Amino acid sequence: MSLDERLFGWLYRALARRRTRPEAASEHAVFLEDVADRLSLVASALGGRAFAVRRAERVGGVQRATLLLPVVIDAYPSAVLNMAAYHYRVAFSVRSELLGFSMAGLQATPASRAQATLLAVAATRFALERDLPQMADLLVALRPESRESYTLPATASAIDTLAYGDPLDEDPVEGVAALHATPPSNQSELVAALGGWGPALARDLPDLAPAFARHALLFGELLLPIDKAPPTLIGDPSQDAREHAGGTERKAPARDEVDVLTLRSKEDENPVVHSFEKVHTLDDYSGGQKRMDGEDHLEEQLEALEDLDLRGVIRTGQTASSVYRADGLFDGGLAGGEDDEETRRGVSYDEWDGKRRRYLRDWCTLYPSSPPCGARPEVVSERMGRVRREYAAEIKRLRAAFEAIEASRAWRSRQREGDALDMDQVVMRSVDMVQGGRVEERVYMHRRRHARDLATLVLLDVSLSSDSYVDDHRILDVSRDSLLVLGEVLGPASDEFGVAGFYSHTRRDCRWLPLKTFAEPWTMGAARLIALQPRGYTRIGAALRHGIAELGELPAKRRLLLLVSDGRPTDYDRYEGRHGIEDVRQAFREAEAQGISPFALTIASKPDASFVRLFGAGRFRTLPTPAALPSSLAEVYAQLAMGA
Amino acid sequence: MAEPSDQPAAWYRPVGEEVVVFEHCYANRLPLLLKGPTGCGKSRFVAAMAERVGRSLITVACHDDMTAADLLGRHLVRGGDTPWQDGPATRALREGAILYLDEIAEAREDVLVVLHPLTDHRRELYLDRTGERLVAPAEMMLVVSYNPGYRRGWKELKPSTRQRFVSMTFGYPAAAVETEIVRHESGVDAKNAKRLIALAHKIRGLEELGLAESASTRLLVNAGVLIRDGLAPRLACQVAIVQPLTDDTTLAEALSDVANMVF
Numbered sequence: 001m002s003l004d005e006r007l008f009g010w011l012y013r014a015l016a017r018r019r020t021r022p023e024a025a026s027e028h029a030v031f032l033e034d035v036a037d038r039l040s041l042v043a044s045a046l047g048g049r050a051f052a053v054r055r056a057e058r059v060g061g062v063q064r065a066t067l068l069l070p071v072v073i074d075a076y077p078s079a080v081l082n083m084a085a086y087h088y089r090v091a092f093s094v095r096s097e098l099l100g101f102s103m104a105g106l107q108a109t110p111a112s113r114a115q116a117t118l119l120a121v122a123a124t125r126f127a128l129e130r131d132l133p134q135m136a137d138l139l140v141a142l143r144p145e146s147r148e149s150y151t152l153p154a155t156a157s158a159i160d161t162l163a164y165g166d167p168l169d170e171d172p173v174e175g176v177a178a179l180h181a182t183p184p185s186n187q188s189e190l191v192a193a194l195g196g197w198g199p200a201l202a203r204d205l206p207d208l209a210p211a212f213a214r215h216a217l218l219f220g221e222l223l224l225p226i227d228k229a230p231p232t233l234i235g236d237p238s239q240d241a242r243e244h245a246g247g248t249e250r251k252a253p254a255r256d257e258v259d260v261l262t263l264r265s266k267e268d269e270n271p272v273v274h275s276f277e278k279v280h281t282l283d284d285y286s287g288g289q290k291r292m293d294g295e296d297h298l299e300e301q302l303e304a305l306e307d308l309d310l311r312g313v314i315r316t317g318q319t320a321s322s323v324y325r326a327d328g329l330f331d332g333g334l335a336g337g338e339d340d341e342e343t344r345r346g347v348s349y350d351e352w353d354g355k356r357r358r359y360l361r362d363w364c365t366l367y368p369s370s371p372p373c374g375a376r377p378e379v380v381s382e383r384m385g386r387v388r389r390e391y392a393a394e395i396k397r398l399r400a401a402f403e404a405i406e407a408s409r410a411w412r413s414r415q416r417e418g419d420a421l422d423m424d425q426v427v428m429r430s431v432d433m434v435q436g437g438r439v440e441e442r443v444y445m446h447r448r449r450h451a452r453d454l455a456t457l458v459l460l461d462v463s464l465s466s467d468s469y470v471d472d473h474r475i476l477d478v479s480r481d482s483l484l485v486l487g488e489v490l491g492p493a494s495d496e497f498g499v500a501g502f503y504s505h506t507r508r509d510c511r512w513l514p515l516k517t518f519a520e521p522w523t524m525g526a527a528r529l530i531a532l533q534p535r536g537y538t539r540i541g542a543a544l545r546h547g548i549a550e551l552g553e554l555p556a557k558r559r560l561l562l563l564v565s566d567g568r569p570t571d572y573d574r575y576e577g578r579h580g581i582e583d584v585r586q587a588f589r590e591a592e593a594q595g596i597s598p599f600a601l602t603i604a605s606k607p608d609a610s611f612v613r614l615f616g617a618g619r620f621r622t623l624p625t626p627a628a629l630p631s632s633l634a635e636v637y638a639q640l641a642m643g644a
Numbered sequence: 645m646a647e648p649s650d651q652p653a654a655w656y657r658p659v660g661e662e663v664v665v666f667e668h669c670y671a672n673r674l675p676l677l678l679k680g681p682t683g684c685g686k687s688r689f690v691a692a693m694a695e696r697v698g699r700s701l702i703t704v705a706c707h708d709d710m711t712a713a714d715l716l717g718r719h720l721v722r723g724g725d726t727p728w729q730d731g732p733a734t735r736a737l738r739e740g741a742i743l744y745l746d747e748i749a750e751a752r753e754d755v756l757v758v759l760h761p762l763t764d765h766r767r768e769l770y771l772d773r774t775g776e777r778l779v780a781p782a783e784m785m786l787v788v789s790y791n792p793g794y795r796r797g798w799k800e801l802k803p804s805t806r807q808r809f810v811s812m813t814f815g816y817p818a819a820a821v822e823t824e825i826v827r828h829e830s831g832v833d834a835k836n837a838k839r840l841i842a843l844a845h846k847i848r849g850l851e852e853l854g855l856a857e858s859a860s861t862r863l864l865v866n867a868g869v870l871i872r873d874g875l876a877p878r879l880a881c882q883v884a885i886v887q888p889l890t891d892d893t894t895l896a897e898a899l900s901d902v903a904n905m906v907f
């Protein structure tokens with residue numbers, strides 16, 4: 001393991017201990033982490049394209065394909081209403097994004113942000129309610145009640161008029177009613193309207209920003225679009241200076257935007273990417289950046305960045321400087337690369353660019369390593385003994401299940417002898433006897449011993465994320481154990497079975513570790529599995545494509561490609577977010593197109609909606625605890641082996 | 645297995661060029677393959693076309709265990725007698741009917757090969773049990789359907805089979821047409837029909853559900869029937885659309901959320 005990897009492993013584990021759930025919430029509170037997947041699906045359905053959900057640092061809003069939502073909603077006296085508020089907010093933000101409203105071209109002060117958001121509400125609501133008439137009723141139910149807290153009645157009236165379409169008889173702020181009647185319907189009209197009305201609104205409604213805050217739960221606020229953010233330097237102390245000047249908001253850093261600002265910043269001289277291996281598995285990863293690989297395009301990286309939770313990328317003061325230090329270390333750590341044993345020829349594979357719907361030709365180079373050394377025999381026997389003891393019940397149960405499968409395997413009809421009568425042949429025989437033709441003697445059915453027409457390749461993610469712990473189990477240990485269990489269960493029947501590990505260091509260096517080739521006996525594979533150490537990052541697509549190529553060479557009629565991983569495509573060079581997901585999905589499609597059945601087993605504490613996007617419905621199984629893996633792997637194998 | 649579908653007056657709302665194509669195929673004795681997701685009107689189309697050309701329709705729902713005998717026929721044992729019974733394919737040739745093999749990819753390839761002589765210039769079937777050679781009359785036509793999005797395991801149609809057919813793709817009709825279909829089929833009122841279509845469009849845009857699993861016209865018709873019969877629209881969507889589509893709880897919740905926003 002190289003220095004940067006070790007350092008990062010340490011950083012990761014330190015961060016993993018943090019928890020994110022806010023305390024002091026009522027029993028009716030709805031937490032974002034419990035409903036994020038659901039909301040992201042709702043948003044994607046409403047928007048007609050994929051939307052991700054992230055927690056907002058402040059009020060939140062929407063930035064292209066990312067909804068920033070409050071971490072908890074506890075403003076209403078029932079869980080139903082709190083959930084409904086999330087629904088309203090999601091539907092509203094998606095609509096606002098489809099209309100293209102943002103803070104682009106506007107001054108990012110709290111006052112003008114509140115003005116812009118309020119002016120955009122009317123047009124957004126209009127479009128929303130035309131599409132979903134129910135939303136009007138929902139808004140009535142969710143509208144905050146008391147007006148007492150407004151210092152100025154004019155503000156109350158303006159908010160009522162613009163946000164809720166509830167104009168008073170007379171218009172205490174001249175022109176607000178007119179704005180409501182013909183609200184700005186796109187971004188340029190919004191900018192123009194604020195040019196005209198901004199000064200008047202600022203004069204007549206000096207308390208707008210704090211007053212609107214109570215309503216922002218439902219509407220969010222307009223944000224800078226991701227690529228319009230002005231440059232700022234990471235850790236630049238002057239960043240504090242651009243924090244908002246208004247009242248309570250001063251202390252809250254506007255990270256929803258700030259982290260994005262960062263990225264833009266170093267674009268020219270020293271492009272940085274944000275993501276580490278393992279970052280994805282963390283709810284609350286905060287901080288980190290690294291050098292990206294050569295010539296890859298920042299434009300595309302922004303796309304990946306957008307999908308990620310970037311809150312940590314910029315921290316001012318202490319935190320930021322420590323992140324910076326880490327960055328310096330990476331430079332040194334990476335330069336040497338790791339063991340350069342492999343100077344052998346690499347194989348090129350395409351990668352799918354989901355955004356442009358085209359392949360990046362020969363984008364990845366994969367180096368098949370020679371089989372790694374196995375563990376020493378005493379280590380192997382010690383470990384195997386432990387696996388056999390620990391999973392004794394499991395192994396017994398699964399063996400019985402496999403025997404049952406064998407028993408139900410295809411019967412061979414028209415045999416001279418066998419275990420059962422072939423009724424079709426018996427009938428034909430009596431027909432022949434009546435008609436006086438040649439009498440058929442082959443009237444038995446015989447059970448086939450093995451279906452030799454199935455070949456399976458298991459792809460094991462050995463990247464650093466497998467070095468992390470879920471439920472006190474190290475992921476790599478558990479996936480290793482599960483393969484050992486499967487080997488025990490299959491026994492000598494395992495000859496059409498291959499196992500390979502994979503990891504990567506950018507697209508130029510994807511590695512393939514043959515752990516058990518199809519020809520080798522399980523004992524070889526077991527020894528290598530036991531010696532396996534986590535390393536590198538996770539470029540799943542290239543590994544899948546190599547697996548497809550290997551399976552494609554086998555004569556078997558049915559071919560299975562089983563991926564065991566945490567379901568997080570990650571690599572230095574922007575292999576993450578939507579790009580990574582779409583590439584994996586495409587590789588799954590390629591497998592299917594070649595008659596190979598792909599299936600993924602992923603370990604995740606709760607079901608993650610992104611897995612459906614990653615692998616396709618019915619193409620994966622999520623395991624809540626790593627402990628479930630050994631039996632699941634064997635079960636899935638049994639199901640797939642038997643099915644179809 | 646073979647179910648003679650003789651529902652009178654199959655109502656079919658043309659969506660594109662499919663009726664013209666059918667007529668040309670029929671006149672020129674070319675077999676036809678209909679591709680498309682489930683519930684988008686393929687079976688209904690075939691029923692309507694059979695009526696249009698005035699032939700009876702013989703439908704076979706293909707499946708894994710289907711044997712050649714299931715298509716061609718077999719001898720039965722009746723006392724000391726062994727009468728021959730025609731299978732649906734044989735019957736279609738004798739009667740000059742439209743033979744419709746639904747979900748043909750479900751059938752095993754070695755079974756489908758017995759139909760190969762029927763799909764080229766020979767237009768005949770050979771019954772090896774009886775030694776009979778049957779030539780298809782001009783009125784007889786073979787139509788098969790296939791759902792490309794729905795691939796269970798390794799099933800896909802082999803080129804050797806699919807290249808024997810003239811092929812058309814069926815998709816979900818445009819909103820106005822689909823509204824008309826749902827209204828006609830379910831009798832639901834215009835407002836709810838429009839909402840059903842709006843809901844379907846949102847669900848179909850969701851890539852988390854593959855095309856194969858997406859909200860079909862059939863599901864909308866079912867929901868429409870329940871609504872017309874007085875079931876609360878949200879509940880109708882839940883039981884007729886959401887639950888049939890997915891077993892995944894998160895996905896089901898999200899789809900219900902969307903249904904509740906539309907209704």
Ligand SMILES: Nc1ncnc2c1ncn2[C@@H]1O[C@H](COP(=O)(O)OP(=O)(O)O)[C@@H](O)[C@H]1O
Pocket residue numbers: 655656657658659680681682683684685686687688689825829861862865
């Ligand atoms: N173009 C159409 N015209 C009339 N009814 C249609 C049409 N498309 C779909 N339907 C309705 O949808 C239902 C399902 O269609 P069906 O033909 O059974 O689908 P498929 O065979 O493609 O699975 C039909 O029973 C009918 O009510």
Ligand SMILES: [Mg+2]
Pocket residue numbers: 683686687746
């Ligand atoms: Mg059908």
